[in-house]
Amino acid sequence: MKQLLWLIGICLTLPLNAQHFEEFFEHRTLRVDYIFSGDSKKQQISVDGLSTYPIWAGKTKKLAINPLKGNGSIRVNDETTGELLYTYSFSSLFQEWLDTDEANHIQRAFENTFLVPFPKKDVIITINLFDISHKRIAKLSHKVSPNDILIEKKGFEDITPYRILQRGNVKNPIDVAILAEGYTAHEMNRFYQDAEKAMESIFNHEPFKSNKEKFNFIAVGSISKDTGVSIPHKDRWRATAFGAHFDTFYSERYLTTRNVKSIHDALAGIPYEHIILLANTDQYGGGGIYNSYTLTSAHHEMFEPVVVHEFGHSFGGLADEYFYEQDTMTDIYPLDIEPWEPNITTLVNFESKWKSMLKEGTPIPTSSSDTKSYPLGVYEGGGYSTKGIYRPAFDCRMRTNTFANFCPACQAALTKLINFYTD
Missing domain, CATH: 3.40.390.10 (Collagenase (Catalytic Domain))
Structure with a gap:
């Protein structure tokens, strides 16, 4: 009974002004299971199953906006009009594996699960995967009908304590x-x-x-x-x-x-x-x-x-803001492309990162000997590489376990994300 009352309470706190959401979606979840498979040369996406949960806990505003690019995206479009109804971004273990030596010699398959609001009408769901150069390497589009009898119900009973x-x-x-x-x-x-x-x-x-x-x-x-x-x-x-x-x-x-x-x-x-x-x-x-x-x-x-x-x-x-002294590992982040992660930069598009937060006169790049003068700077070394990639502070929770805090740029990025989901 306590579980039921709490779930009802969650539903009652949903935004009352989410007209766009309620026009296209029910307040329950569509879960889509996929298999990402292949090797370093060729990748593919397959649908593994559809199911539904009795509640929806995700965003009900800014439905067609991604706050970060990620290494992949899921998009839900109205089948009739083509309008983008919902999207979010992600990364996957499969895409990390593609950068290993093993991926040059063998094919593997990885499970991936994504949650979207349950549609009221037929929709087209599209999954895109991108490589380290932000180029699309795999795409799958498939139709989902809300009255599909093979959408399995899960979580309607026998909920994990x-x-x-x-x-x-x-x-x-x-x-x-x-x-x-x-x-x-x-x-x-x-x-x-x-x-x-x-x-x-x-x-x-x-x-x-x-x-x-x-x-x-x-x-x-x-x-x-x-x-x-x-x-x-x-x-x-x-x-x-x-x-x-x-x-x-x-x-x-x-x-x-x-x-x-x-x-x-x-x-x-x-x-x-x-x-x-x-x-x-x-x-x-x-x-x-x-x-x-x-x-x-x-x-x-x-x-x-x-x-x-x-x-x-x-x-x-x-x-990650740490790096290896003995191995620059420059193949992880191409130096001619700006990473999508908010706390590292190759300076290709530094304006999109923490540049506006810098104190006037901050040297770019910033020497490690100037940390007291410039707590927020542009310090070389990050993303596993000693050269060509820059981080916001000399130390940060994303660099070492011994440093107590997130740096100001990381805090700003996290704050922006929290506000995106809750404002």
Whole structure:
């Protein structure tokens, strides 16, 4: 009964003036599962399934606007008029994999799930994937009819148990779901404590601290058979709710899962837009993918700064600001193209980044010896490269775990995104 009353409360707080939304959509969710597959030479997209949830937790305004470009986009168009009704952007683990050496030798397939408001009329949904040069590498358009009998109902009953950690007090708060990965039924109390700690870690950082009332946080008690998560380089395998493991792309610290559908199945019927998975392990690592999920170790000593860093990726689309002294890795970000991430620049289109925030007379680029004079500058090194890519501050939460805060440019980018979703 408490679940039902809370869900009704969410529905009652939806904007009353969202006439455009209500003209084209119902206040429930259409979930579309896709398979992204291929190799470095050829990529394709396939529809894997359609389902519906009883509520909609996403945006009801600015439906045809993307605040960030991302590495892909989903677009919903009216079939009759062609009008763009809804869109949002994302990145994917598949696109990261395309830049690995393995992608030159073998084909792989990756699950991807996207949520859009449930249409009242027939629509055309289009998925676009872009490469590191922002060129489209794959596209799929398909028709969806709201009366399709094969749209499966999910989340109408048997909802995964959850606790409300934080309830925002604005009309359309941002819904963040925290899931348990590698916690058995007997460890749920520990998970809920870890989820509270993760949320508080995020709220300890600006601009989340000043915008706390704009967020709902929910802890979802997804149960695993085994304790812990898989660590392949230690030959340690665990049967967990979402099959998370370290050694993604053979990088020991990269903790991810490709079982995306199981994540969304666990969340069916629960309002959510952004996802954090907490791994029941003290092994160091994590990962964050824009508009997909954050996944991080819950019991390593650096858990608190890491979960905030990874949420900067998955929620804010922020880039890594660290770099490797021995390897410029300039193939990650082409130096003749401006990255879409708001906190790094190649200076190709610096006007679109934090240039307007700079103190008058700030040298471009800014020397590392001038950090006291220019806390916000244009410091070389970022996006994994020592040369040709620049970051806003000498240090930042997106660069090191030991630095306490997001830099001013990252804070401004996060604030802009929070306001986009809630104003």
